[in-house]
Amino acid sequence: MTIHTVIDDKERVNRLRLIRSENVGPVTYRQLMRRFGSAGAALDALPTLASRGGRKSRRLVICPPGDAEREIEALHAIGGRFLYIGQADYPATLAAVEDAPPVLALLGRSELLTQTIVAIVGSRNASTNGKRLAGQFAKAIGNAGITVTSGLAMGIDTAAHAASLDTGTVAVVAGGIDVIYPRENTGLYHEIAQRGAIVAEQPFGMVGQARHFPRRNRIISGLSAGTLVVEATQRSGSLITARLAGEQGRDVFALPGSPLDPRARGTNDLIRNGAALVETPEEVISALRQSSLSMLSMTDDAAFLPPPDTDHAADVDDIRRRLLGVLGPVPVNVDDLVADLHLPPGPIATALLELELAGRVERLAGGRVSLLADIDAPAPNAAFSSEKQTTLF
């Protein structure tokens, strides 16, 4: 079992500040926590790291304590609270994802997140039969004691949530936890907030933007032992969720459909590419029973790895220069960089962290990094520019 460190209110505020600060994404957050041990220490180090990384014209925007405190209060005011990665109540399956949100807003029943979870997703523009199937699967899966998660979208998502309200349903929203989208699901949102759970990565009050949806999808798949795609055209966003589930090592299930049905193109493609063809909820339940066993062995120990050796600043200066020489806009694996430069991984990690905070490199999922073209231009939306959306489109 993982040992979870108890953290105080100040550290809670600081952790929220850290992830809400410019150029700090989930992966960088974990690195900073590993390196500095606490969010407070990491926040103190941010300006130095960024300036060593080459930031000159504009100071890194660090989330002020007041902003984080107000966000925590606002969430409390509507009956919610934050879950912090590395803490006991943070969902273990999500914590096992490399770029899991370090801080997750929760409204509703937290215990739904500690059960086995299955995602049921699909097209917004679903058919009557597709919605009926989504409902049938959600109901049967819920009755088997499994939490159903989805994205509160129209169509399949709505049918899945509605059918699992009685047993346990979790809606992952793309914007802030208090932002109801789409409007048509206002009633369902409130029902889920009362009887199920709503989770969100984005700041309170933030209206979901296009780039947030794939980020949201990684949470849906990451919470889940498996993702079931009910109906999906070839361009459906639910295919992103399925792909992410596969990358996260989770089960992918798909309902087949006639070649004459364009709404089955996406699910048939998934099956062709290795997703399990399922026709009944029982197939999903029995597969999940097996994989939930392996989920139990997952630990969210990423935040508790020993910090790397302290690096000599002079070495790192040299390494930063060499990194800028070999990095380009095409993502490269950090392991390949280490092999290419014949340098120890510790100082390279430090140099990359600094370059990232300076806004000169971007860290992507799968241990890859790329050079950002526009080094010192002001970020258009500094507080949220840490989102590494390119990895997910």
Next chain:
Amino acid sequence: MTIHTVIDDKERVNRLRLIRSENVGPVTYRQLMRRFGSAGAALDALPTLASRGGRKSRRLVICPPGDAEREIEALHAIGGRFLYIGQADYPATLAAVEDAPPVLALLGRSELLTQTIVAIVGSRNASTNGKRLAGQFAKAIGNAGITVTSGLAMGIDTAAHAASLDTGTVAVVAGGIDVIYPRENTGLYHEIAQRGAIVAEQPFGMVGQARHFPRRNRIISGLSAGTLVVEATQRSGSLITARLAGEQGRDVFALPGSPLDPRARGTNDLIRNGAALVETPEEVISALRQSSLSMLSMTDDAAFLPPPDTDHAADVDDIRRRLLGVLGPVPVNVDDLVADLHLPPGPIATALLELELAGRVERLAGGRVSLLADIDAPAPNAAFSSEKQTTLF
């Protein structure tokens, strides 16, 4: 390339007599031909072999020359002819099947059998969409220069034949080649006889019986580089064709369908069990292009293997007794018998051949044999009892 021995009219009559004789199935036929070199010599040996195998109360019914001659004449009279395994015009893909019919009646264009062939099969009780898909696939596959084969049944078969009349279609019928079944397809039968080809394993005039249908299905799959199942309930006979195709090492393709559609249960099951999910004819065509290359390397040399060593009769007597001691109603592999009895395979093969002709053991596909319970009872339909239907149900 395989060298094909030219055979004279007398040998043609004898080969037809051999396969029309009691207790001689396709596998036994090949063994007899390998052992005796000609059908005439095999026919001469049949009574001795059967009596050595333990046949007592009733003589083995051997097809009289007149019956075979009349069948050949009748087939000629309607414009057809027989294809003999081991001859150049016998389809090579079918000859590669262990229990291929040694003699095959053909009506129509024999050249259709030398092209790459794909089987398109499915439910008789097909949906409008299923028949439409079968037609679309048959047309596109035919336009790619591939012969389409099916079973002349209602539904999917009919749609596949009708759509490939212009490019080349082969109907494999369960009964005699002159027996039109079902009656509704009388017009289609005559069109295929004129423009395509009809083939049959059963004797001229024989009305197809339930046990002949799976036998027919092995010819459909055996002629084909791949079998496509368009629509099939879980009990559809087309699933037998698909299974046989898999056992024969051929491609199996299936069209997926909604879990709400009972006509898709069978095809979805096939996909779950490894059949290729296809949505377009192009997928079938490109897969067949690859497998047809491997089909070319198949040779029908089974009839030309060197005969086994002559066995000492006394040894074989003893082996027969020991075989009857270890065989039971549950099929056993001949290799396992050889290993169990610590005896050379040659005499065991001879003993099994004799026991089979005596009606005491049954030879099944996959090199297996089983003991028949009722040893000396008269066969109800002696001329056709050689069908080894149990292997195919």
